[in-house]
Amino acid sequence: MSEQNTSTKAVQLWFTAPYQVENRETVLPAPSADQILVRNRYSAVSAGTELLVYRGQLPESLALDSDLPSLQQSSSFPLQYGYACVGEVQQIGNAIDPSWKGRQVFSFQPHASHYLAGVDEVIRVPDDVSARDAVFLPNMETAVNLVHDGVPLLGERVVVLGQGVVGLLLTALLAEHPLASLVVVEGQSCRQDMARRLGADLVCTPGEAGNPGALSSDVQRKLTDADLVYEVSGRPEALNLAIDLAGFASRIVIGSWYGSKSAPVDLGGKAHRNRLRILTSQVSTLAPGLTGRWTKQRRFDIAWQMIRRIRPRQLITESVALQEAGTLYRQLDQEKSGLLQLLFHYQD
Numbered sequence: 001m002s003e004q005n006t007s008t009k010a011v012q013l014w015f016t017a018p019y020q021v022e023n024r025e026t027v028l029p030a031p032s033a034d035q036i037l038v039r040n041r042y043s044a045v046s047a048g049t050e051l052l053v054y055r056g057q058l059p060e061s062l063a064l065d066s067d068l069p070s071l072q073q074s075s076s077f078p079l080q081y082g083y084a085c086v087g088e089v090q091q092i093g094n095a096i097d098p099s100w101k102g103r104q105v106f107s108f109q110p111h112a113s114h115y116l117a118g119v120d121e122v123i124r125v126p127d128d129v130s131a132r133d134a135v136f137l138p139n140m141e142t143a144v145n146l147v148h149d150g151v152p153l154l155g156e157r158v159v160v161l162g163q164g165v166v167g168l169l170l171t172a173l174l175a176e177h178p179l180a181s182l183v184v185v186e187g188q189s190c191r192q193d194m195a196r197r198l199g200a201d202l203v204c205t206p207g208e209a210g211n212p213g214a215l216s217s218d219v220q221r222k223l224t225d226a227d228l229v230y231e232v233s234g235r236p237e238a239l240n241l242a243i244d245l246a247g248f249a250s251r252i253v254i255g256s257w258y259g260s261k262s263a264p265v266d267l268g269g270k271a272h273r274n275r276l277r278i279l280t281s282q283v284s285t286l287a288p289g290l291t292g293r294w295t296k297q298r299r300f301d302i303a304w305q306m307i308r309r310i311r312p313r314q315l316i317t318e319s320v321a322l323q324e325a326g327t328l329y330r331q332l333d334q335e336k337s338g339l340l341q342l343l344f345h346y347q348d
Contacts, residue, residue, distance in 0.1 A: 005030035005091045008037060013111040013325055013344075016078045018056030019333070021325050028116055030091065035116050036100055037091035042319070043111045044084035044135040045342040047332050048164060048234040052259035053081045054329045059260050080110035084138050086131045087346075089122075090114070106137050111322060113346045126304055135343065136169070136312040140303040142255070142283040143169035148290060148299075149281040150228050150253045152177050159226045159245050160184045160200075161209075162233025163191040165315055165341050166255060168198055170230060172310045175199025181222040185209045185233075185241070190338050194315065209241060232256055236263035243271045252278045312341075319343040 008028045015021055031037045052058050058075035089103045096119060105122040109115050125134045143166055152158055158179050160171055163186035174182050175198060183202045184195045192203045202222050204215075212220050225247035231238050232255040242252045243266060265271075271278075286294055317340045320328055328342060 005037070005093075008090075008114050010112055010114040011322060012080060012113075013082070013322055014078050014080055015053050018077075019054060019329075021054070021329060023323060023325070028114055031093040031096075031116055033093040033095040034118055035093045036089050036096060036119060036122070037114060037116055038085075038087040038105060038107065038109075038122065039090045039114050040085050040087035040109075040112065040346045041104075041131045042086050042135050042346070043082050043109075043344045044139075045111075045328065045332075045344065046083065046139075046165075047339070047342065048166075049257060049259075050081060050329070051332055052257070052261075053079070054333060057259040057261060080112070082111035083108040084135045085109045085111075085115070086125060086134045087114075104131060104134070106134050108138065111325070111344055113322065123300065129304065129307060130313065132313040132316060132343070133307050133311060136165075136307060136315075136341070137300070137303055138283070139165050140169055140307050140310075140312065141299055142166050143173050144299055144303050144306065145283045145287075146170050146230060146232070146253060146255050146281055147173050148294075149279055149287055150230060150251060152179060152228055154178050155180045156227035157181045157222060157225070157247075158183070158228045158230070159223065159242075160230045160232065161238050161242055162186065162231070162235070162256070163188070163195045164232065164234065165312075167191075167230075167232040168194055168315060168340070169306075169310070169312060170232060170255075171195050171200050172198040173306060183222050183226075188337050190317075190340065194340065198310070206238075206241065209245065212245075226250060228253070230255060234258070236261055236265075239263070239265050243267075243276065246270075246274060246276055249275045249277070252276060254278065254280045257282075315341040316343060317341060319345045321345060321347075 010028050012024050060076045085107050089100050092101050104125040107122045181201050184200045185204050186192050187205050212224050226245050227250050229242045229246050229252045231242045234256045236258045322344045
């Protein structure tokens with residue numbers, strides 16, 4: 001006799017107003033014929049973007065994501081957010097292949113204990129990848145996309161501004177390249193230490209990078225006149241530092257999303273004379289120059305390979321229950337040091 005699917009009580013995280021979150025219970029029906037019910041194990045907090053949501057700093061006219069079906073609503077409150085869930089398929093509809101039952105899957109879903117989805121909305125997690133590594137899939141794909149957009153060349157001097165999770169993963173990928181130097185700029189000591197562990201040649205604080213004349217000549221050569229600069233700090237004011245560190249006809253790749261934040265950018269001096277190429281990079285799409293050979297699936301395959309190699313779970317500094325979300329976001333808002341990747345965990 002076949003197993004009977006039943007309704008399920010789910011707990012969802014909602015952003016209800018600036019600086020306010022709450023857990024809401026809802027009853028999910030049994031999956032329809034072409035749906036699956038997933039019980040989450042972990043969901044990763046995207047500190048940069050979710051702080052914009054928490055603070056109410058997203059443009060209200062903009063969809064939360066132009067590509068993900070789960071984030072097509074506007075950014076006006078109340079709203080759900082999150083896009084890095086790993087869980088287990090608990091129930092399946094009668095039109096779903098039975099092999100899906102019990103599978104570990106990744107999905108770009110908001111934070112919640114359970115959710116319903118079609119199989120085209122989830123990604124099977126490879127058997128040799130742990131759940132705590134798998135939650136890094138979107139950030140690793142972003143880091144891969146940044147490398148593709150920047151096109152680092154053999155022997156180049158590369159600078160990365162910001163060592164949040166995306167910045168650290170980008171540093172790890174760039175460390176695989178035969179560069180002349182790989183310099184990161186970061187103010188928090190725990191992130192500096194991790195950047196060194198992942199392969200950075202040199203670590204500077206923003207203050208040191210802003211006053212390179214006070215540094216040794218060897219450090220100055222690595223830090224200034226860079227061939228390629230990545231801005232992934234999430235701080236618009238860092239764009240001027242990127243311009244200052246860039247060399248003639250070099251590239252600046254902006255991977256940050258600033259939301260409604262803005263800052264003056266000095267395009268009248270060095271930026272103008274140095275013929276800089278400034279590129280905004282966003283993982284929702286593929287670079288036009290790659291679309292003849294690359295697909296989203298091919299990029300996901302590379303992201304899984306890099307996850308196996310780097311084991312990004314080493315970046316996890318805290319895992320809390322969804323009921324502690326208010327405390328977690330307050331810590332992020334206060335920019336408490338020592339925080340890298342934060343997770344929500346879920347239990348029956």
